[in-house]
Amino acid sequence: MRVTVQDMSERVERGGEYEKHGGFPVYRAVEDNGGPDFGRFVEGMRTVQDLAVSTAPPPEVLAQAAEQAEALAALLAPYQVPEGEQTGGRSIGLPGRGSLLMLPWTVEKFDATGVRSTGVFRRFHMGGNGAAHGGTLPLLFDDMFGMITHAYGRPISRTAYLHVNYRKITPIDTPLVIEGQVDRVDGRKTFITAKLMDSEGTVLADGEALMLVLLAGQP
Numbered sequence: 161m162r163v164t165v166q167d168m169s170e171r172v173e174r175g176g177e178y179e180k181h182g183g184f185p186v187y188r189a190v191e192d193n194g195g196p197d198f199g200r201f202v203e204g205m206r207t208v209q210d211l212a213v214s215t216a217p218p219p220e221v222l223a224q225a226a227e228q229a230e231a232l233a234a235l236l237a238p239y240q241v242p243e244g245e246q247t248g249g250r251s252i253g254l255p256g257r258g259s260l261l262m263l264p265w266t267v268e269k270f271d272a273t274g275v276r277s278t279g280v281f282r283r284f285h286m287g288g289n290g291a292a293h294g295g296t297l298p299l300l301f302d303d304m305f306g307m308i309t310h311a312y313g314r315p316i317s318r319t320a321y322l323h324v325n326y327r328k329i330t331p332i333d334t335p336l337v338i339e340g341q342v343d344r345v346d347g348r349k350t351f352i353t354a355k356l357m358d359s360e361g362t363v364l365a366d367g368e369a370l371m372l373v374l375l376a377g378q379p
């Protein structure tokens with residue numbers, strides 16, 4: 161089942177309580193996932209990232225690529241906005257919410273019983289010998305833990321610790337799934353676990369985290 165914009169943004173705005181937790185701005189989802197060309201733009205950028213780490217162009221091609229990269233940066237530079245107003249990261253119907261930092265995964269389940277997301281690690285995420293870079297897994301888990309916290313209805317929280325067990329090699333360009341849920345709540349503390357699996361259900365990595373609800377004024 162595909163998660164709607166309303167599902168996620170209602171959690172953030174629930175009861176207005178979120179305004180009071182920490183110094184965090186309230187993030188609102190972008191209604192239309194940034195419009196018809198935003199998803200296309202982000203996917204194009206990801207493909208460029210994949211190619212930037214997997215090609216060895218001759219000097220004349222590199223000179224053209226550098227010029228085009230500089231031209232693209234100059235095109236976008238006048239449109240910088242403060243945190244919370246940018247399109248990327250708030251387009252929750254897009255893979256990775258349209259953020260180039262996040263893994264481009266798609267949330268399929270988002271409720272109090274847990275969150276499930278599917279996707280692939282791309283060439284851009286490769287560490288060595290066809291395996292995802294070890295640092296990209298905690299990124300995926302941390303984002304999951306954040307979403308699980310929200311889906312459970314907990315106020316804005318930060319990761320106090322995050323532990324990942326690498327059980328098997330995580331291959332790139334292979335459809336995978338990550339699932340997790342809140343295991344236990346103790347005051348400000350939310351304990352969460354999640355598992356990254358292949359299409360046959362083999363666990364490639366599992367993780368656990370402590371998320372702490374921010375106190376008023378905490379950054």
Ligand SMILES: CCCCC/C=C\C/C=C\C/C=C\C/C=C\CCCC(=O)SCCNC(=O)CCNC(=O)[C@H](O)C(C)(C)COP(=O)(O)OP(=O)(O)OC[C@H]1O[C@@H](n2cnc3c(N)ncnc32)[C@H](O)[C@@H]1OP(=O)(O)O
Nearest residue numbers: 168169187188189249250303306307310318319320321372
């Ligand atoms: C963008 C969306 C647009 C709209 C779409 C809508 C919805 C989107 C939905 C979801 C959004 C999705 C994802 C969100 C994504 C990601 C979330 C990621 C979150 C992060 O990625 S955030 C960055 C990394 N994170 C930090 O940058 C934290 C730095 N840090 C601190 O800010 C402090 O450290 C803090 C505040 C954590 C705690 O500080 P503090 O002073 O308030 O609390 P204190 O230390 O007193 O601890 C209280 C009790 O926790 C115990 N405790 C503490 N730490 C522990 C540890 N490590 N291990 C074991 N126990 C621990 C103590 O022992 C004590 O326990 P006790 O009470 O029993 O004595």
